[in-house]
Amino acid sequence: MVFTHYCTRKEKETSWWVGSWVGDEDGRGYDGYWKSGSMHGSGTYNWPNGDNYEGNWVKGTRTEYGTLTYSNGDVYKGNWKGDKRNGQGTAIWFLGDEDTYDTYVGNWTNNLENGTGLYIWSSGASYNGSWKNGKLNGKGTYTFSDGSYFIGTFANGRFSKGTLL
Structure with a gap:
C-alpha cells in the first residue's frame, strides 16, 4: 500500500x-x-x-462529536468515545429507499442503544423509554402503528408488565 x-x-x-x-x-x-x-x-x-x-x-480514534455516513445512506450523528457511539446521538437506518427508514434518538454505550431513547420504526410504531444493550429494557411506552399503546415495563426487548390502551 x-x-x-x-x-x-x-x-x-x-x-x-x-x-x-x-x-x-x-x-x-x-x-x-x-x-x-x-x-x-x-x-x-x-x-x-x-x-x-x-x-x-x-x-487516531473517533472521539467527542462527529457524523458517520455509510455508503448505503445510513447516518449516525452524535457523540463518540474510543471509536464507538457513546453518549447522545441520532441514527437513521434506510430500508431500501429514502422514504423508508427507522430512527433512534437517545443515549448510546459501546455502539448500542443504552439509557433513555426514542425509536421510530418505518411502520409508524415507536418506543420511548429505557434501553439496555440495544434492547427495550425498563419503563417505557410502545406505540403501535394503529395508535394503541402499551405503557409499562420491558425486559430484554419484550413486554413485561403494564397496560395496553
Missing part, C-alpha cells in the same frame, strides 16, 4: 500538523489535523467502501 501525505503547515514548534493522506491503491484517505503522527482534532476520513466520518479525532 502506498500512501501520499500532504502537509500544508506545521504549527509553531509543536507536533500539530494540518494536511491530508491518501491511500493510492485502496482509496481511503484523511483530511484534517494531525498530532504526533495520528489523526487528532477535526478531520474527515473516507473508507474505500464509500463510508465517511466527519468530526473529531483523538489519537
Whole structure:
C-alpha cells in the first residue's frame, strides 16, 4: 500500500500538523489535523467502501462529536468515545429507499442503544423509554402503528408488565 501525505503547515514548534493522506491503491484517505503522527482534532476520513466520518479525532480514534455516513445512506450523528457511539446521538437506518427508514434518538454505550431513547420504526410504531444493550429494557411506552399503546415495563426487548390502551 502506498500512501501520499500532504502537509500544508506545521504549527509553531509543536507536533500539530494540518494536511491530508491518501491511500493510492485502496482509496481511503484523511483530511484534517494531525498530532504526533495520528489523526487528532477535526478531520474527515473516507473508507474505500464509500463510508465517511466527519468530526473529531483523538489519537487516531473517533472521539467527542462527529457524523458517520455509510455508503448505503445510513447516518449516525452524535457523540463518540474510543471509536464507538457513546453518549447522545441520532441514527437513521434506510430500508431500501429514502422514504423508508427507522430512527433512534437517545443515549448510546459501546455502539448500542443504552439509557433513555426514542425509536421510530418505518411502520409508524415507536418506543420511548429505557434501553439496555440495544434492547427495550425498563419503563417505557410502545406505540403501535394503529395508535394503541402499551405503557409499562420491558425486559430484554419484550413486554413485561403494564397496560395496553
